[in-house]
Amino acid sequence: MNSHESIRAAILPHLKAGDWLTLLLGGLCVVLLTLKLWSGDLADRAVIRSGGKIFREVPLSRDQQIEVPGPLGVSVIRIQQRKARIVSDPSPRQYCVRQGWLQQAGEIAICLPNQVSVELTGSTKKYDSLNY
Amino acid sequence: MTASITENRGEGRREKGEGEKPSSILLNTTAEDHHIARMAAVALGLTILENAIPSPLPGVKPGLANIVTLIVLARYGWRAAAWVTLLRVVAGSLLFGSFLAPGFFLSLSGAVCSLLVLAVARHLPSRWFGPVSHSIYAAFAHIAGQMGVVYVWLIPHAGIAYLIPIFAAAALVFGTVNGLIAARFMENKTDCPQITQIRTD
Incomplete structure (x- = not known):
């Protein structure tokens, strides 16, 4: 005391x-x-799929632009400042383009008509309604 | 002493009795130089002491030498504090053999950032803000400067963001403790903790 x-x-x-x-x-x-x-889990890689198969897996640390061919045409994906987005896509309703920048692990943008998707992954795999 | 000589290089040398003894070099030192050298020596001692303490995570250190910086800042102003801190960083890196190695630039960036913040923080109204505030702001600036260098130069990966909360918590705790110790020292009206046995001239 x-x-x-x-x-x-x-x-x-x-x-x-x-x-x-x-x-x-x-x-x-x-x-x-x-x-x-x-x-949240910080994302460090982007997994790009085309037609259900992994097209490329790129780190978010390098800024780049990737063109992904699909059944309707070419989707353009941009990686910039540790974020990723779909810049342009031939899909009619442009849902995936309007989704904007993805930053957190587990975030995903899917262009269904062109069968292209971008998913961000971190060091640990999180479960959500898509991959549970 | 290394510190004293480095300090006085800017003032140039003045020969006594021209032509008689060209080989002898005399550095004219002022009382302030001696004081700065003495304080830097105390800070250096604390740095060595601190390196003997095991750390759970590399980079998390109490920063005991900053107690000296805080006291010098309060007693002799910012210029003297900057001298003491930078001398401590350079001489410390020479002692540990890390001069111009990544560790040296980490402590230099931390020291420069906290000195810049102290230059502002010391103008806070002294009625309400004491050494504890100065210490906490300097500690946060220190860690911010270091993380900046780590991210830009050493590990340009977002993964280091995970460590920021740990470093920030350590900055808060050690900043507070160092500030309290500095305040305790300055409470006694005696002069600063000096090593009077060591003569620098």
Whole structure:
């Protein structure tokens, strides 16, 4: 008990109001970083499929543009700044193009009419309704 | 001392009695130079001490030498603190044989970033903000600078993002502890922790 009191006496006089604010901000920063960075799996590879078979598997670290042939024509996939998207596709409703950038592992864009898909994978395989 | 000589190179040398003894080089040092050298030596001692402490994760270190930086910053201003810190980084890397190796650039980038943040943080109103705040901001800047260099130069892979929460938590804890220690030292009105036995001249 006595040692507890002395520790309090050693610490508390050196913490001013602003220091408590800094501590609070720092703690908040750590919590937010943890939630943001440890919640979802960061993707590091993109698996491109055509007609159900794996067409190519590329790392997200290198920016590039890939053309994938399908029954309707060519789908263009772009990898940029650790994100991937389908830039253009001959499918009539353009669902996969409108899906935009994919960033998290497990995210997938599928162009059904042209039988082309891009799926992001991370270090661990997550289960969802597609691959359960 | 290495620190003292490095510090005074900028001031040039002045010969005493021209022509008589051309081989002797005299470095004129001021009291401030001696003080900076002494403080850098204390910081260097803490760095060596700290390297003997085993760490659960490479890169997670208490950064005890920053206690000296904080005290020098409060007592003698930012310029002296920058000298002490940079001398500690360079001399420390020479001692451990890591000069110009990746580890050297990591500690240099961390030190430069935290010095830049300290240059701003020291102007916070002293009524509300003490050494603990300075220490925490500097610790976060330190880790941000290091992670920046790691990502741009050493491991350009998003995987290192996983380590950021651990490093940030360590920065908060050790920043707070170092700040408290620095505040405790400055509480006594005696001069800073000095090694008076070592004469630098």
